Amino acid sequence: MINSSLIHIDEIFTWADDFTKVTGLTTYAALQVYAECAYFQDPNSLLERLINIEAEYKQQLGDSGITAQEDFDIDGEIFSEHFGKYQLTLGCISDEAAGEFAEHYQKVLAHHGFNKQFSVYFVEHFHPLSECITSNAPPVDKKFMFRSPYSYEPFFTEPPEAPVYRWHTIFERLERQPDIDPAGWVAVFTQLGYAGIEANPHPSWPDYEPSFYLGPTVTEAKQFCEDHGFEYDEDDVDFWGTHELTPVYVTPITVTEPNIFSFDMIELRIELEKVSDTAIVLYSSPYILRAPDSKSFISIWGEIYDGETWKIMPLHANSSSLQTILDNAFDSSSEPDWQNVSTIDQPLVDLWQKHHMPPKELAPISNSSEVIGFKPNHSRH
Structure with a gap:
């Protein structure tokens, strides 16, 4: 399980592209924010994890006998079985756990120089556990975004541990x-x-x-x-x-x-x-x-x-x-x-x-x- 609704590498880069359009930051800075919000020490550790997840998924597809010419995993059973082990979304955790994540995001953003107003905007439009489309996020005036220049100083000084959260059952x-x-x-x-x-x-x-x-x-x-x-x-x-x-x-x-x-x-x-x-x-x-x-x-x-x-x-x-x-x-x-x-x-x-x-x-x-x-x-x- 990773603390993200995005578990494809291309999805992460799409999120980063949208974030850079809003903030004007570099791609690395956007990836740094996302990685640290998802409890990874840096972008490299996040991407390495996603590469391993995708490789495992491709192996499962290969073992299933599905070919490129056939409809891709029509019933979604392989998707469910494999990605259910890794993907985390807001609908799957308690309100208390969701609040803990939001507080963590605010700390990460404040560490890098964002102000409190942008933290609210971030939780609404760029929440790593949300399945919303970030490209729909409205533009933000830069004066309501930063209280100081963006700092590339790492938020975590060692590999972090994510909080313990309670899952919601299907019921x-x-x-x-x-x-x-x-x-x-x-x-x-x-x-x-x-x-x-x-x-x-x-x-x-x-x-x-x-x-x-x-x-x-x-x-x-x-x-x-x-x-x-x-x-x-x-x-x-x-x-x-x-x-x-x-x-x-x-x-x-x-x-x-x-x-x-x-x-x-x-x-x-x-x-x-x-x-x-x-x-x-x-x-x-x-x-x-x-x-x-x-x-x-x-x-x-x-x-x-x-x-x-x-x-x-x-x-x-x-x-x-x-x-x-x-x-x-x-x-x-x-x-x-x-x-x-x-x-x-x-x-x-x-x-x-x-x-x-x-x-x-x-x-x-x-x-x-x-x-x-x-x-x-x-x-x-």
């Missing part, structure tokens, strides 16, 4: 996100004909329990009632103990394409695999892909776990059984079954938008503001 990170009401997704699965949907009365993730459970289809439920000699009443039938219900989680996680890497999503998969043999994770909103015929579309709602692997999950009007959903799901490294899954319109997305309750923290906002943009001609072949 703690989700807790920091706005709650999501599962009403829109419940309406979709109800429309598809599932019975026994046990909806949580509160927004998603109150205690990290499933947002709701997916029970049998109405046809199966009616047959169950007939076999046991009583009338079907969806509000009165308790399927617990008689059917294996599938837990469904609605998360704040947004994924806009099948091959987009999401560290939170991968970590959540790993945690949920310990809980259930079958589970569904629904993204914060569905997204739409255009089929190769440029006339029809599929809507992607989340991912489904089949006991062995997580697969990307489209839904359509005929997704009226768990087996159909599993059959239509596809690996991130493969194509969906366009012919059987794509449709001209997307009535389920329309239904979801009609019933979706946006988080109160984002109010005032209407359901129509969350319309998902099309991804034209999404095809790997």
Whole structure:
């Protein structure tokens, strides 16, 4: 682990370029500030560490059998496994630990001649643990930047030790996100004909329990009632103990394409695999892909776990059984079954938008503001 969100050498130099544009300092001075903020004694020790990290990553890619001609690490699993050991971002640590880093940055900057006002600007726009784009940082008047000429005197006189910080688990990170009401997704699965949907009365993730459970289809439920000699009443039938219900989680996680890497999503998969043999994770909103015929579309709602692997999950009007959903799901490294899954319109997305309750923290906002943009001609072949 290094105390930086940037663990590629080219990313570090991009940060340094942006910092020099704002401050007028040399590249070495910019690298010196970054290295010392990340608890390295000097730029050479930082770059040496990054070179070793990148070499290890390339070795892992080579061992995986991925070639330069293939899509680069589509599922992000190698990225997650390797860089998860090194990359540190603000979202992963407690507020107290984040404050300790900010205080350290202020000390480093003051040591090199920056004033207190610039320290605030630095934490907001050039924070080494932030994943923001530094090129968007606004210009600063030089008179509000330095209290004395920049000093190249090293901040550390010997290799430093970084502070001990507490990690946020994936559930703690989700807790920091706005709650999501599962009403829109419940309406979709109800429309598809599932019975026994046990909806949580509160927004998603109150205690990290499933947002709701997916029970049998109405046809199966009616047959169950007939076999046991009583009338079907969806509000009165308790399927617990008689059917294996599938837990469904609605998360704040947004994924806009099948091959987009999401560290939170991968970590959540790993945690949920310990809980259930079958589970569904629904993204914060569905997204739409255009089929190769440029006339029809599929809507992607989340991912489904089949006991062995997580697969990307489209839904359509005929997704009226768990087996159909599993059959239509596809690996991130493969194509969906366009012919059987794509449709001209997307009535389920329309239904979801009609019933979706946006988080109160984002109010005032209407359901129509969350319309998902099309991804034209999404095809790997």
